[in-house]
Amino acid sequence: MKRIKTIIASSLMLLYATSAFADTQTTKYLIFVENGKQAGEQIVQRDDQGLTKVRFIFKDNGRGPELNEEFRLGADGLPKEYKVTGNSTFGAVVNESYQRVGDQAEWKSTSEQGKQTVKGSALYIPLNSSFAIGSLSITALEKSADKRLTLLPSGTLSQSKIGELEVRNGDKKQTVQLLAQTGIGLSPSFVWATTGADPRLFAVVIPGYMKMVEEGWQANGEAMANFQKAAESKVLLERAKTLQHPLPGLTVIRNARIFDSDRAQLKAASDVYVLRGRITAILPAGSPVRGAVAEIDAQGKILLPGLFDMHGHVGRWDGGLNIAAGVTSVRDMGNDNAQMQLLLNEIGKGDLLGPQIVPAGFLEGESPYSANNGFVIKNLAEAKNAIDWYAQHGYPQLKIYNSFPKEILKETVAYAHTRGLRVSGHIPVGLRAFEALDAGYDEIQHINQVMLNFLATPKTDTRTLDRFILPSEKTVDIDFNSKPVKDFIARLKAKQIAIDPTLATFSFLRQKDGTINQPFAAIADHMPPDVRRGFSVGTMKIADDATHQRYEKSYAKMIDFVGRLYKAGVPIVAGTDELTGFTLHSELALLVKAGLSPAQALQVATRNGAIYTRTQNERGSISVGKLADLVLVDGDPTKNIEDIRKISAVITRGYLMYPREIHQSMGIKPFVDQQPTLKQLQAVSASNPIGMNEGAMQRFFGAAKHD
Structure with missing residues (x-):
């Protein structure tokens, strides 16, 4: 699944950490996924010589x-040695x-190394870590007069207090605070x-x-989650108000070259x-403007229908990146069910900046490797109950995952079809793609799942x-001209x-x-330095x-195989499952x-x-009567697919x-220099229903008198 589901190993692990500088020498933290299953832990030990050791493990979805971390602190309470x-x-x-000695700081990892002269306190951000560094930042920022902290290799971290909550542990109670950190x-x-x-x-x-x-x-986890959701809602609502500009009424986009998506060509x-x-009319450029109260001059630029990302896992903070990429619809391919309902409600009311979401219901089987979204089931009755819930909540599609029990796959798919849901997903363990087709799949997610059709055995977990x-090691050896491959493509078609x-x-x-990921x-x-570094x-x-x-x-052969599928008449959709927004443009470039x-x-x-x-x-x-997703x-x-990044x-x-x-609001260098303006036209009134200016009205009615 998307890297938002593995952020503990990457981006979020850069943001926070757990130190344990309470009175005890050992502090333990437990990690739970949303359904309450424990998926990891962090144990922090500090000896009397000032050495802190951290053992961190988190396992979800196999x-x-x-x-394992070790670090020692300097006089400023920040690491002077870290590994x-x-x-x-x-x-x-x-x-x-x-390592930092005096004003000289040096670092080295498998992907980079560097050194820097530093004056004053500074916090090094590891590329992979437990939650063991950011906790130190909490203390350092609290003691800072301006609530700012220099970061290494670059950047500045700031912190603000959102609110407080009383939590309990049996007879014990304490007050904890919710903080917001920005800069990473x-x-x-x-x-x-x-x-x-402290x-x-x-x-x-x-x-x-x-x-x-x-x-x-x-036991306080749910209360903290609810408090945090409410706090985030206030910030997100203000962001939506700032960045969403309501169209004032009938608006005309003038002189735009429309992309005809049915014929894959430009119109006049x-x-x-x-x-x-909604789109109410499409007229030749330069036609008389009647009744419009606002206009946008496209200046001959290309107007596309809103793009679809067909493989998202939407979060509340993703919306701006999707919209900025021209993504007006996202098919969410697995989420917490309650969280998805919240997202749909907030976007529907305009309280959350984001695309329209088409949700796919997530269905998984119980195993030590289970993903823990949606419904995790044991038997057919539970699978049917989950499908009923999704159908009743308007989900048009079901996604089946790796640990789903193969023995009930065919009956589950058939039942989903009776409830009107398309069915797609990964291929359940013990099966190959052609067997999922036998069971009634309508779609397959991910190129590796397709390649495993030719590589997996009944014993492959x-x-x-x-x-x-397995696909990384073996795809290079697959003969795409062999009969099994051609037969499989023919069946997909x-x-x-x-x-x-x-x-x-x-x-x-x-x-x-140490090399940049090509997409x-x-x-x-264009990205902030810490994001680019990743x-x-x-x-x-x-x-x-x-x-x-x-x-x-x-990997090159995987790209080639997708081209073969397309040329053979197999339907292809464009999904990401990666960095929101930007990845869709890279996906289109790879399709080219x-x-x-x-x-x-x-x-x-x-x-x-x-x-x-x-x-x-x-x-x-782009058709009359359809949604104005433009x-x-x-x-x-x-002509040049890379121009898709230049959305104005x-x-x-x-x-x-x-x-x-x-x-600009996210610290990203824009991809366009100019943005079109929304120009207000003369207001329309009952006495001027076609929006003529005063001179035109006089000429019109004067002519009418002579007639």
Whole structure:
């Protein structure tokens, strides 16, 4: 699943940590996923020589980091010596160290090394860590006069208090505080800390996903989550008010070259009228403007239907990145059910900046490797109850996951079809893709799941990292011209089974530590330094150059295979399962690399998205009566797919939004220099229903008298 589900090994682990500088020498923290299952722990020990040791483990969905840390503090309470070893979420080797002597700081990891002269206090942020560093930042920031802390290699961290909550552990009680930290990543990070002169980390809560709480106090997790959701809502509502510009009434987008997603070609320049979130008219460019109260001059730029990301796992802070990428619809492929209902409600009311969500219900079986979203079931009766819940809540699709019991797959799929749901997913352990087709699948997620059809055996445990390692090692050896491969492609075509390859996501299979992950090369220089730094951290364990070359060739063949599928008539959809927004553009670039024309790739991201979310009656093309989900682009992405990154304006849900504004609010260098303005026209009144100016009205009525 998307890296938001593995952030403990990457971005969020950079934000927080757990020290345990209470009176005891050992402090233990327990980590629970949303359904209450314990998925990890962190144990912090400090000896009387000032050495702190941390043992951290987190396992969800058959993967997760295992780390060992050691550090000593300087006089300022921040590490002067630090070392972490172990393995990251997907098995990459972690070996990172930092040392500061006087004003000289040095660091080294498997992907980078550097040195810097530092004056005053500064906190080094490891590329992979437990929650053992950020807790120190809480104390340091509390003691700082301006609540700011210099970060290494770059950046500044700041902290503000949101509120307090009383928590209980039996007869014990204490007051903890919710803090917001900014300066790392693309959104604020919320952390629970103790109060007093030397606050430290008490808990980390990611609503809808996980809670890490000091042992003994875990019963307070739900109360903290609810408090945090309410606090986040206030911040997110203000953000939505600032960045969503309501269209004032009938608005005309003048002189826009419309992308015809049905034919994958550009139309002649047109004027597009929008009212109450829908397209009301499309006229030749330069036609008389009647009744409009506002206009946007497109200046001959290309107007696309809103893009679809067909493989998201939406969070409340993702919306701006999606909108700025021109993504007006996201098919969510697995989420906490309560969190998804919250998102749908907030976006529907305009309280949350974000795209429209098409939710897919998540269905998993119980095992030590289970993902813990949606419903985790044991038998057919529970599977049917889950499907009923999804159908009653308007979900058009079901996603089945790795640990789902294969014995009930066919009956489960059949029942989902009777309730009107499409069925897709990973291939349950013990089966291969062709057997999922036998069971009635309508779609398959991820290129590795497709490749495993030719590589897995009944003994392959595809719930483990083998589902990534095996395709990396063996795809290079598959003969795409062999009869089994051709027969499988023919069957996909005959059944019109959609494939959601998420090629950009699986670039991590071939990324060598210390080199930039290619899907992010085009955006790296636009990102804040700490985010850019993360693009060069390898994910897979790649032992040597020979292995790297083999993985490179396997990944290249995966791209080629998607092109073969498309040319054979197998439906392709464009999904990401990675960094929100930006990854969709990279996915389209990889589709072009696979052999599609840029216009065909855009068609996949628009028309196909609507077809396979069953929303084609209102989305996927620019047509009268459909939703006004519109994306104005500089350049010509029908010729150069990289121009899709140059989005100057987005309209959806009756709002106008500017990617430039959104990116600047997140510390991202914009991809366009100018944004179109919304020009107010003369107000329309009952005596002037067609919106003529005064001179025109006089000429018109004067002429009428002479007639």
